[in-house]
Amino acid sequence: MENRKTVITGGFVVTMDEVLKDLPQGAILIEGDQILKVASDRSEFDGIDAELIDAEGGIIIPGIIDTHRHTWMALFRAVSADMSLPEFLASTFYGWGSLVTAEVMGAATMVGALEAIDSGVTTIFDCCDCVNSPDHARAAVDSLRASGIRAIYAYGMQKFDFKPTAFKAHEQRLVDARALRSNELSNTDDLVGMGMLLTDFGILPFDETASEFRLGHELGLKLASHTGAASTSILLKGLRELNDRKLLRPGHLHIHCNGLTPPEWELIAKTDGKVSISPETEMQMGMGFPPFRTCLNHGISPSFSTDIVCVGSGDLFSQMRLGLQFQRCIDNDHVHKHVGRMPYEINLSVRDALTWATVNGADALGLAKSVGSITPGKKADITIVSGRRHFVPTCHPIGSVVLQSTAADVDTVIVDGVVRKRHGKLVGQDLERIRARANDALRYVQKEAEKLPNYNPTDIANWFEQAERMASVHFAQAYASS
């Protein structure tokens, strides 16, 4: 493993490295799990004893980075395709989530991780906010490891009505997260690291939210929250309260952020927060506009995420395409409305979108030194996008990656120097066994879900408004308790 060398050539190399830039005839030399050298011409590597990967006229990009993906919902494809956020939360998240056993969690996490790799994603921030028992967390970590993906396993603190109840009190979740860090995820150099997804702000009494922050800080975890994800609601807010209690630290990953006010954006910028945007779920579910422009206006580097396949696609090409074109539409509309003429140029480029999905993703997850670009010394996480499906070569490689690619175009995926997809097919996995396990798990959940209540719009409204009243109480506690 240590001395195994591989040369990738034959494609247009988009390094996303500020110095190396694009190399139309480039080649990459990998040794073990690292990128050893990047050349502008493959002849530089002539004579080196290495395995050859011929990219065959494709486009070679850094492994794509998904900064917010709930693999535990990977079996529930499109179940919420017509749902608003409150409907999704009541029916799918808390409903189906209450039925997820450790076995379902293990099966789903494996499928979710492989689905990511299949679409050229090499790193995920896995938002596991359905830890119904300690076994659930271990099952998810085992699957992430078995999949071969680079991941930060974000232990979710969210509480579900799962039977039998494994955690009798909130404190027990904190104890379990600490145990996972001490035992299964103690090695910070592993392919699977540890983070924490905090309970959605407003759901818990403020001191319990504060205790999640304190534990995460103590254990050195990447902390994340669904921040301001419901535009006109007090739920998922509370940034001023959190900041007044000195809980917002640099690197905190704020997911969605669609409903934040200008002062709240200033708080994120001031506390060096990171932002993850999931255009597809945000646009469908009534969460608000994907805030790319707002990020840029505050000097914050946006990153992309798929969120859930309960709604849309499991690949980041879709998010890049939707996100970039959404923001261009809004920007163009601004010119029409406020300048009163045609826009003569497009301000955001496809390279910007690819930057958000690679370089910015690495930065958002605290992994900028190891992934996010094809740079010597970094980990060998590389995706090759093939042009074979098309009749003619592309005139603009990055344009084709961002605006014209799907998982079906991903020819090769390398994670940590290991080939995980080649010639368009996942390799190194018993796919039939994984498929059978996943189907058994899905059938179990679907059968149990028949017993769940059906909510009408009034039920959903009452439930959501009650949660908002509770959030008002909990945020006020920031100033009532020590």
Ligand SMILES: [Zn+2]
């Ligand atoms: Zn999420």
